[in-house]
Amino acid sequence: MRMMHLAWGLLVAACATGARQAARAPDSMPATPEPAAMAAPRRPFTFPAADSATALHLLNRLTFGPRPGDIARVQRLGIQRWLDEQLDPARISDPVQGAVRERYAEAFAPPAELYAEYPPPNLARRPPAPPGRPDAPPDSMQIARFQQNGRRLGGAVVMATLARHAGSERQLQEVMTDFWFNHFNVFIGKQADRWLTGDYVERAIRAHALGRFEDLLKAVAHHPAMLVYLDNAQSVAPGSQPPALARRILARMPDEVQRRMPTGINENYGRELLELHTLGVDGGYTQQDVQNVARILTGWSTVGPGLPGGAPLGGRLAGRRPFTFEFHDWAHDRGEKFVLGQVFPAGHMQDEGERLLTLLALHPSTARHIAHKLCERFVADEAPDGCVDHATAAYLRTHGDIAAVLRAIVESPDFWAGTVRRTKVKSPLEFVVSAMRSTGATPDSTPRLAGVLQVLGQPLFQQQVPTGYPETQEMWVNSGALLGRMNVAMGIASGRLPGLTVDLDPTVPLTTDKDALVARVNATILGGQASPNTLRVIRQQIDDLADPTMARTMAVGLALGSPEFQKQ
Secondary structure (H helix, E strand, O other): OHHHHHHHHHHHHOOHHHHHOOOOOOOOOOOOOOOOOOOOOOOOOOOOOOOHHHHHHHHHHHOOOOOOOHHHHHHHHOHHHHHHHHHOHHHOOOOHHHHHHHHOHHHHOOHHHHHHHOOOOOOOOOOOOOOOOOOOOOOHHHHHHHHHHHHHHHHHHHHHHHHHHHHOOOHHHHHHHHHHHHHOOOOOOOOOHHHHHHHHHHHHHHHHOOOEHHHHHHHHHOOHHHHHHOOHHHOOOOOOOOOHHHHHHHHOOOHHHHHHOOOOOOOHHHHHHHHHHOOOOOOOOOHHHHHHHHHHOOOEEEEOOOOOOOOOOHHHHOOOOOOEEEEOHHHOOOOOEEEOOEEEOOOOOHHHHHHHHHHHHOOHHHHHHHHHHHHHHHOOOOOOHHHHHHHHHHHHHHOOEHHHHHHHHHOOHHHHOHHHOOOOEOOHHHHHHHHHHHHOOEEOOOOHHHHHHHHHOOOOOOOOOOOOOOOOHHHOOOHHHHHHHHHHHHHHHHOOOOOEEOOOOOOOOOOOOHHHHHHHHHHHHOOOOOOHHHHHHHHHHHOOOOOHHHHHHHHHHHHHOOHHHHEO
């Protein structure tokens, strides 16, 4: 398989001429009609009074959970002003960003640098092959080292993500970064995505998390991580012929490699683009639409050493930037296509793909699909129809402005209904990060905390299927999962959870007054909203503990493992 990938890279390396022709302007491409925004006028919304319970609900849904003092800050600012700040993250000073970049530098390094530092075994330097075996595989030590380096890179991306989720002042941006990565999921273990995922999170996802959906969709579609993950980098028009130099390179490859070279259209990305990323499974498209979308996206590929559809090491890059998007005109299907009833005339190149993405981003089915997922994430596992309608209208009215859609959701009466409060179960990621925030815990520079999430069932960036992790509770609620969470809760409270540094003194000072300890834990960890039963259980469990440190550990651990803390 590695030889096939290298061969595909060698093949495309010879195609720089075709890539430079990709930017030719359309000649008679018809404009994409914009859907009409819903005509209902916007009604002024009055936010509820910011009492402690209301502020806690807001923070539970729009952040990774409150830190000590956050509830009081929302009450001081008011919900409107706090929301305005979070929807415009550039306004928020956030020194954590720089600190995280410095501490986890590999998570932000350009993919080409990571590749040069940690090349795959088949391209790494190794002892000369035995006589008569020019294609001898790398030795087991090289393979083990490559796998170890992959875990190191993956761990750096996970830890940088956790550190920002836990410490950033731009909490809504962090929540939306997690949401959109899950929506546009890629698997860090697939081929070149081990070098590309960190860049994908930073440039394609986080940079557009609160912007326009069309920009986000296009950033994802142009990123090599997605093109590799869903195989579009190897999708070519049937019968397409690369330039002569590429054909000569391919002719020198072993027969097995030649048989595995891409020879036709791959529909994986086209299908998920419609079903998951935009219109939704009930969005009104047909199998013929899937096929034509895949045809439109032929030639959307990559350039970079070792990438399927990329270019090899050495001087063959000819000035092209490695590990970037590249359109290969020789691989593109130039025939006429029809998608969602619209004609895509023959003779067009990359421009018809750009037009397709705009069409999908502004489609009413996309508006409702995205609105439904956002209401599911921020309001209830069964998204209320009123919330979905409100968010859909905002999407269509603003042409997919994500911040405007989120504002519409928060201004929906469904968001504030008492029936939806503390009803959504936190995912393992949300549980761990909210526990870090409530206790002031900070991650260390090792990848050990990534292993904790794996034990809890949500290893970041390792979901292999395109659907990502579920937003609803079915996957997260079972006896084994809850026991695992309690173990993590006690590990955090005792300061013994691998990968975390915890100092409880600033948040829950030591005291011999056990009633005062329970009250402090309730206020700090549970936002003052613990049930009488939870308070009674904590008090009973610490009653016989004479050591103040042990009593505090037990009280904090039980609070983190309580039903109230498991829910948003």
